[in-house]
Amino acid sequence: MKCFSRYLPYLFRPPSTILSSTCHTEADIISTVEFNSTGELLATGDKGGRVVVFQREQESKTQPHRRGEYNVYSTFQSHEPEFDYLKSLEIEEKINKIKWLPQQNAAYFLLSTNDKTVKLWKISERDKRPEGYNLKDEDGRFRDPSTITSLRVPVLQPMDLMVEATARRVFSNAHTYHINSISVNSDLQTFISTDDLRVNLWNLEITDRSFNIVDIKPANMEELTEVITSAEFHPQQCHTFAYSSSKGSIRLCDMRQAALCDKHCKYFEEPEDPSTRSFFSEIISSISDVKFSHNGRYLMTRDYLTVKVWDLQMENKPLETYQVHDYLRGKLCSLYENDCIFDKFECVWNGSDSVIMTGSYNNFFRMFDRNTKRDVTLEASRENSKPRAILKPRKVCVGGKRRKDEISVDSLDFSKKILHTTWHPQENIIAVAATNNLYIFQDKVN
């Protein structure tokens, strides 16, 4: 087995625990994963509307090999299924996106959203409780005031650590269509929520009103040709955001130019290659995710078969294009039949913007090193992951003779897909969601 540290600077080690729910139901399918800005916390949302937050263990001198493992910190029900009686529509409780707010005090804040409603959650620790009330006894029963002869000041006594999550804000009734993304502004006061046709700007303090800043709904819905698939604020410029479309284009907008940002200031699109035209050209060019690089100079987009890195200064073509699983090009018809062609894969930058990662099928995920131009395919599975072993690179055989350890395209399991991944903002720790399992991989420590 080759040591692939020669190909990539990181070696990833399987987790000593794979975090998963004990019984696999539809509700347990993980629908989003996100590290917070320090990497101390990792949040996951699932189809059942629950959020589970993991916290990294403090490094311990007595157990150095358990350096920085993630354990469950808090679990709460973020969204419940709802019914819109006016339209006879059920609103799914599935968590589409979670975004953390940077930490400003002892509590943690995150935004979670389903198809229609965004909520701000406060996660705080309670390790003390007041004791010695005058009017209530320890059981909480009220005392007879006539029996009280003296007054005392309640004191705080230590208690077992309790982590509680409370919904501090509910941002609702602003979206007719399904929300696909949320993004917190670098000003830490506003955020945007995006549905198929509109982008709305909110103030974190104000829940009863939002500003619509992008509206691509045509006057006549019959003329609809594209929808918005994702939007994100620039990491440093609080007036800039980008949104991607189902037609494979990205628009960069400046909120200082006008109140309504329908006119973009930059438009990124690569012309279609006519030789690859097929029935499914429109589907595979639809962008499923857009992410700014940490340094704010690049944009990354994911469509069905590729990941592209764009330079914000160059609009007519991407800087780099990476083939994720081009061997699927010949199978688009069957992928259309089983709906896999509509899967929305996400993509993610590492902390230094030198490596990008995205998921694929058969529980494979791919990493591309932008500097060395090397790439690797890894697999998130229990069978192949022994604790503290090194992940073996995988290879898909496209035709001809299949080597040992290679897997042929026809053997790929399309029900095992990795749509959601996240990378620790500073270290080489990645979290990969494979259906209802969460894998956390860390790089090798010498």
Add this chain to the structure above:
Amino acid sequence: MEVDRRAMECAVDAQSLISISLMKIHNSRTQRGGIKLHKNLLVSYVLRNARQVYIKEKYAEIYRMQQYEEVMAVCNEIQELDPLDLGAEDGDEEEQGRAACCGEESRPAGSREPEQPYYRSCCMEAPPGSPCDQFAPNGGGGGGSHCNKTTVLDLDTHVVTTVENGFLHQDCCCAAPQCAPGAAARKRKVDSGGCAPDAEEPSDFTAARKRLKREDCSNPDCNPDYTDTSNISNLISIFGSGFSGLLSRQADLEQVCSKQALASLGAWTRAIVAF
């Protein structure tokens, strides 16, 4: 012949893609969480692409098979007919044709049930510009005038918009066709078997579902086996077995309609029903 065969393979693939896409659009109506605009838009693109390929191939075939003069003669004949009168000669065949076109539930031969069920099918379940466009003059009667319409519901304003042969009508609130065949399609009402107007219905889609329920329970004439799914199943089984069954009867009509359909292809492809 090599080219022909390959062309036919494309056409066969296009056919199956069309039926698969129709099934997807139908299923999306009952999916949890409501209709997904993005996915349905992408499916409509596949439909458009498949239809373009299919029509192109059929055109080539038809031109090769028929004399130009024959076609012109038939075209002239058709254009003289008022589309609304075609339904008057309704026979089993016409019913079948309309059913196939609009995904209507199978009715006993010769019955003249109110058009609302298949209007709903045609304009709300069928994908934009599905065979309805192709067979528009064939539809006849109330059905015919509906078959070249596409109806969309704006979820924001609850305005129902109808596009008829490229013309735009915008109505308030909900939609239902006239009960009487041949009446102007513009007047829109909701009813549950009669023609009582109910302009307050907030949602076309809701109305459709309610109507379906009421029909299932209360309509004594209704075929007890009738369901929404059977409409689409009929439609799909017809497509699955090939367009040739319908085409052989109306090959010449088809050609004229295809021309019309192709002309309005742009508008058609962009319609998303019930959004």
